[in-house]
Amino acid sequence: MDLYGSTFLFCLNTGKKGVIYVSIFKKLSWFFRQEWKAYFVGVFFLIIVAILQVVSPRVVGIIIDEIALGTLTMASLWKWSAVILVAGVLQYLFRYIWRMKIWGTSAELEKILRSRLFKHFTEMDAVFFQKYRTGDLMAHATNDLNAIRMVAGAGILTLADSISSGGITLFTMFFLIDWRLTLIAMIPLPALTLVSRILGQKMHKRFRKAQAAFSSLNDKTQESVSGVKVIKTFGEEEEDIHDFEAMTKDVVAKNKAVYRVDALFDPAIQLILGLSFALTIIFGGRFVVEGSISIGQLVSFISYIGMMAWPMLAVGRLFNVLERGSASYSRIDELLKEKSTIQEQKNAIRTPVTGDLDFQVSSFSYPNSEEISLQDVGFHLEKGQTLGIVGRTGSGKSTIFRLLLREYDQYTGSINYNGIDIRDYSLDALLSGIGYVPQDNFLFSSDVRENIRFADPSISQQKVEEAALLTAIHHDILGFPDGYDTLVGERGVSLSGGQKQRIAIARALVTEPELLILDDSLSAVDAKTEEAILTGLKEKRADQTTIIAAHRISSVMHANEIIVLDEGRIVERGTHHELMELDGWYRRMYEKQQLETKLEGKDEA
Ligand SMILES: Nc1ncnc2c1ncn2[C@@H]1O[C@H](COP(=O)(O)OP(=O)(O)OP(=O)(O)O)[C@@H](O)[C@H]1O
Incomplete structure (x- = not known):
């Protein structure tokens, strides 16, 4: 059995996985370099603690030997007790220091990455947010960052701790007690590494599934509670309860699967340690009888075996932490490498947009869409004018605004402000000049x-x-x-x-703002209030440009020009009077809506 094959150093140098383990440390080397002082202090105290740890068992062994030989005096008992006490207090203090240093610094890494990621999200364009779902982005910002923090915290800790405390304990057993007994007692221990690696991996997978099931249940509960009126109106309570029960069952089943693995952990550790203790008692007992070691040394040795369990378990845990951290780092890196398609020019104009707006787009399709969403749409607005845009749902009204706001750049044609392409302005100069109401x-x-x-x-x-x-x-x-x-x-x-x-x-x-865009923003306002607002706007914004998209003709009828869109093309255009004379879609809509308002008025009367 290749038990030793899974020990840490061996794995570092071999195979594809070894590369993963080293590479995640390499990828994070910028952080370790930046925080080297904190890590240095942390690891230094970790090693001191590892040395202090071996003191107490050894002192207990010495006391036992003095008892056996009848040489124990009150003075030496006091002396040894003081040594144990001091070692204990120092361990307490130094453990506190390294925990603060290593855990605290790892939280710093999470903070840095989170800020970078958040800043990146804010710089991304609409294409990015269409590609990644919000839920996924939130998961990256929590689970993945957590996994990377674990590398800088638990990863460094287990690596340093398993090498220092494992190494020092092993050294003490080997050189200060008996090298033969050390070799024999160590035979079962690498199995601890395998147990923590294999069961740890299984646990993590199952835990993830249980968590996912729980968050689906949460979503479902939220949806059912907020949608309870709709559920009742459609008489769907039975079905909803049925769905809920099925999801609850699923959560329980997945949690049970976690406990099935979790319950294996302790017995497996006890079994392996038990084996090691048995070997120690059998062979150590013989060595005591032979006189090659003392009883006190055997007692110290048994304590050391117990102390070896943690470093062996830690190595297995370390592999899991590094593997998860590496996968998470790649995912975060991939997100951070995504470039926005909207790029500012190096020497972009930084003065806010002002003047006439000229919109001439001959063709635009959304990325990943074959359909042409805007075709030959053009209008010219002098400073202070108002444009109305009407048309059926999906005719392209909001698309015009998305181009004006530079959410997409991939169109043929041009959009100019004061004769200058909006792509030549900085994003801030453009967007600070636009007041957009979605x-x-x-x-x-x-x-x-x-x-x-x-x-x-x-x-x-x-x-x-x-x-x-x-x-x-x-x-x-x-x-x-x-x-x-x-x-x-x-x-x-x-x-x-x-x-x-x-x-x-x-x-x-x-x-x-220089340009105000109202995208169907008055739909829930009654006709009277709408009129008051529009009149107010006209007065207040006499020198500023306004574009109003609406389903209700009354919202746009006073505009300097009105365009009627259908399937991304302008099918009618002109002032209210001109469009009424044209006797097309606009007039039909206007008359229909007038009739509806009258009927509503009669209903209310
Ligand atoms: N992100 C997108 N990706 C692909 N196609 C899109 C996207 N957004 C809108 N479209 C499509 O572009 C067309 C125009 O949509 P737009 O939102 O501009 O219509 P609209 O006139 O504002 O409609 P409404 O009055 O309902 O808001 C529609 O066919 C729509 O399906």
Whole structure:
């Protein structure tokens, strides 16, 4: 049996896996170099502890020998007791130091990698977020970073500890007690390495599965609780309970699988150690009888065997930690290597965009999509003008905005601001000039004021209120329990869809952007309020450009120009009057919506 073949040093030098173990340390060498002082102190005290560890068992052996020989005096008992006490206290102190140094420093690595990853996420483009799902990215930011931290913490610790405490204990057994007994007693111990390696691997796999099952159960619970009204309306309670029970059963089964392996650990360790103890008693007993070692030495030796168990187990654990860390490092590295397709030019213009907007896109398709989402879409807006965009769902309204916001660069044609291509501006110069209100408005878990002045927390209350007045939300806000201090978002008060929309518009308006984009942002607001907001905007933003996309014609009818999109093409264009005269889709929609409003009015009356 090749038990010794799995010992650490051998593995470091052999085979493909050996390369993995070395390479993860190499990959992290930048960090170890940066933090070498902390590691040096940590490992130094680790070695001192390893030396101190062998003192007590040896002292106990000496006391026993003195008892056997009848030479023990009170003075020597006090002396030896003091040695044991001092060794114990020093071990306590030094263990504290190395733990602080090694664990604390490894947490630093996690922090550095997490910041890098987060910064990277914020720099990535829409293509990246389409390729990786949010859940996966979150898993990378937690599980993978944790596995890498383990290399810098538990990895370094087990490596240094198994070499120092294993080496020193072995040295003491070999040279200070009896080399023959050491060789015999050590025979079963490498099996501990195998046990911790193999069972550890199995445990980890099963634990991962159990965790995944538990998080699915969590998702399911959340979905069922938040969707309980829909479930009841459709009379689906029975099915839901059935699904829930099946998932609960799955979680229990997977946890049982973890315990099946976990329960094997201790008995296996006891069995192997027991074997080693048995060999020691049989052969050590004979050596004592022969007179080649003393009883005291045998007692010390038995303690040392117990102390050898940890380094042997640690080696197996080390392989697992390094393997997982290496796989995680590769995954994180792959993410960090992803480049955004949106790149700023080296000498990009840094002054904020202003002036006329000229949008001329002859063709655009989303990456990984064969369909052409925009074809020959062009418009020119002078500073201060308003453009309306209408069209069926999926006709390409939001796509125009995504190009304006530089979420995608891969189109043919050009988008110019003041005669300069938007790709020649820095992203900050472009985006700080645009106030964008997306269709699915999002409020942060914070108060109303902070939500409105999100772009710049130093904006005054007066400006916040002006923006809120303009979007007809000011009086609503005053009616909230804490006015502008009222918490909104996930954990805050519940707002109506229209209130959320108006806060989102106020957030875009408060910075007085050069270009304001409202992407179907008035859909949940009633017709009267909509009219008030649009009139206000027209006055306030007479010198600034606005684009409004909407399903409701009333949102765009006062615009300088209106374009009607269908399947990514402009099918009608002109002012409200011109489009009414054209007698096409626009007019039909307008009349239909007018009729609906009238009927609603009658219903309400
Ligand atoms: N990320 C994407 N990848 C591939 N195709 C997309 C993507 N986003 C949108 N599309 C497609 O592009 C077309 C235009 O979509 P867009 O979101 O611009 O429509 P819209 O007019 O804004 O619709 P709505 O009024 O429903 O918001 C649709 O056919 C849509 O399926």
